[in-house]
Amino acid sequence: MRQNSIELRTLWFMGAKTRLCSEFIDGAVSDLLEPGGTILDLCTGTAAVGRFLSTRYRILANDVQNFSSVVASAHLEGDDAWFSAIEYLDPREDLGRAFESNLRLVTRLAPEALTTEDSLLDQVERELGVSDGPQTGAADRYRQFVAATPLPQVEPGGSPLFQPLTSAMPGLISQRRRDPTIEPAVLMTCYYTNVYLGLRQAMVIDSLRHAIAQIPETDPFARRKRTFYLAALLHAVSVSTSGTSHFAQPRSLEKDSELLAVVRRRRIDVEEGFYLALDAIRRELGESPRLGGNRVFGLPLDDLLAEGGPLADEKVDLVYLDPPYTADNYSRFYHLLETLVDYDYPELELRGGELTRGRYSLREHRFRSDFCKAGEVEGAFNRVAADCRRLGARLLISYSTDAGLMTKRWSRAGEEKPASRFRDMMRQYYPQVEFREKNLMHSGQGDSNRSVRELLILCEG
Numbered sequence: 462m463r464q465n466s467i468e469l470r471t472l473w474f475m476g477a478k479t480r481l482c483s484e485f486i487d488g489a490v491s492d493l494l495e496p497g498g499t500i501l502d503l504c505t506g507t508a509a510v511g512r513f514l515s516t517r518y519r520i521l522a523n524d525v526q527n528f529s530s531v532v533a534s535a536h537l538e539g540d541d542a543w544f545s546a547i548e549y550l551d552p553r554e555d556l557g558r559a560f561e562s563n564l565r566l567v568t569r570l571a572p573e574a575l576t577t578e579d580s581l582l583d584q585v586e587r588e589l590g591v592s593d594g595p596q597t598g599a600a601d602r603y604r605q606f607v608a609a610t611p612l613p614q615v616e617p618g619g620s621p622l623f624q625p626l627t628s629a630m631p632g633l634i635s636q637r638r639r640d641p642t643i644e645p646a647v648l649m650t651c652y653y654t655n656v657y658l659g660l661r662q663a664m665v666i667d668s669l670r671h672a673i674a675q676i677p678e679t680d681p682f683a684r685r686k687r688t689f690y691l692a693a694l695l696h697a698v699s700v701s702t703s704g705t706s707h708f709a710q711p712r713s714l715e716k717d718s719e720l721l722a723v724v725r726r727r728r729i730d731v732e733e734g735f736y737l738a739l740d741a742i743r744r745e746l747g748e749s750p751r752l753g754g755n756r757v758f759g760l761p762l763d764d765l766l767a768e769g770g771p772l773a774d775e776k777v778d779l780v781y782l783d784p785p786y787t788a789d790n791y792s793r794f795y796h797l798l799e800t801l802v803d804y805d806y807p808e809l810e811l812r813g814g815e816l817t818r819g820r821y822s823l824r825e826h827r828f829r830s831d832f833c834k835a836g837e838v839e840g841a842f843n844r845v846a847a848d849c850r851r852l853g854a855r856l857l858i859s860y861s862t863d864a865g866l867m868t869k870r871w872s873r874a875g876e877e878k879p880a881s882r883f884r885d886m887m888r889q890y891y892p893q894v895e896f897r898e899k900n901l902m903h904s905g906q907g908d909s910n911r912s913v914r915e916l917l918i919l920c921e922g
């Protein structure tokens with residue numbers, strides 16, 4: 462794949478694996494499998510690895526998060542008819558009318574707040590964005606504006622500035638919990654305004670999401686178009702969020718520097734970002750044609766690999782397993798993206814009767830991975846290895862020697878060579894197991910510029 466193509470981020474937070482693809486992971490894959498073979502990217506995430514390999518291998522991709530499987534599907538799946546149709550796709554024709562109609566209705570819910578937001582975002586940028594900017598108190602007025610945002614609760618409450626949304630909120634949400642297709646679509650507006658998104662941004666996202674759902678079943682490419690447009694919308698949302706790179710917590714507005722960063726994100730035009738993302742995906746598919754026959758699944762991996770499961774008729778040559786390293790579940794960190802895809806107005810989690818700062822959906826609706834549980838992670842690796850062996854597939858595992866939940870536990874318990882122990886564990890299933898390590902600078906939140914050892918375990922024979 463061309464370098465400029467792989468640099469396209471499917472989602473903004475895509476990172477480490479892209480940097481590791483070109484030599485480290487690609488080298489191991491080439492040592493395990495001839496081009497033309499079938500690779501199962503079992504925890505595909507942002508689909509970075511599957512995409513990278515897709516010009517030389519057939520790719521099956523899977524992830525339990527729906528937003529990940531949407532992204533993977535847009536980048537990997539499709540037949541010749543679809544790839545020809547993409548060139549002539551007219552998103553404005555497909556989406557324009559339903560988008561405008563929803564936007565007209567949703568903006569009527571908070572006209573004064575929208576005007577105030579537009580003006581305050583400009584004023585804050587002028588006040589804090591340049592040295593010696595005019596000190597008009599805009600930063601504090603914006604803080605007050607954010608504090609006045611109505612909460613997504615069934616009890617009415619909030620400021621008159623957001624009328625009629627403030628009074629209508631309880632009814633809007635309870636109606637749509639019964640029928641999520643009602644126009645105007647308002648989920649992002651009600652749940653995440655001034656938390657992870659600006660008001661106008663949330664309304665535009667709701668309107669695009671609504672328009673995508675409205676593509677008629679009679680359209681021969683209805684399903685593919687919905688997936689393609691939704692992947693572009695996920696990208697646009699992931700680059701516009703005023704959170705950091707994830708949705709575990711919104712940013713605090715206390716410090717002026719944080720406030721300015723948030724305001725700059727809220728000035729991003731999501732609609733423009735959506736069309737740019739569409740063009741980028743379309744260009745990549747044109748420049749780097751896929752081998753064909755790719756399939757995407759959206760299942761817990763134990764279900765996917767189960768005997769008689771969806772892979773029963775597939776010949777899988779190599780499984781690439783890149784599970785979560787830490788106790789942080791992706792379902793919590795990226796809950797907003799999952800809610801955007803599901804678009805079902807979920808009940809939100811309460812603590813002590815109050816909404817959480819992160820506005821998570823109820824815990825029982827969020828998937829909790831065994832790879833994120835200290836007591837389960839070893840068992841999870843053992844099950845995958847046994848399943849892959851039974852499928853007759855080689856196995857390539859990505860993990861972190863230093864930051865991995867399992868390897869870190871072993872180190873803490875006195876194990877001096879966690880990578881060797883991991884290799885020995887896999888030898889119960891495969892006769893030939895090798896490990897490779899590489900130092901990588903981590904630039905994630907809180908652990909900037911820390912060097913960690915990335916680990917690959919190659920299992921075959």
Ligand SMILES: C[S@@+](CC[C@H](N)C(=O)[O-])C[C@H]1O[C@@H](n2cnc3c(N)ncnc32)[C@H](O)[C@@H]1O
Pocket residue numbers: 475478479503504505506507508509510523524525526529760761762763783784785786791792830831832
């Ligand atoms: C480290 S990320 C994968 C990153 C990916 N290689 C990329 O390049 O973006 C781990 C992924 O595993 C998924 N996951 C965690 N537990 C899973 C399970 N039991 N079944 C399926 N997917 C799972 C998460 O949703 C997450 O997307």
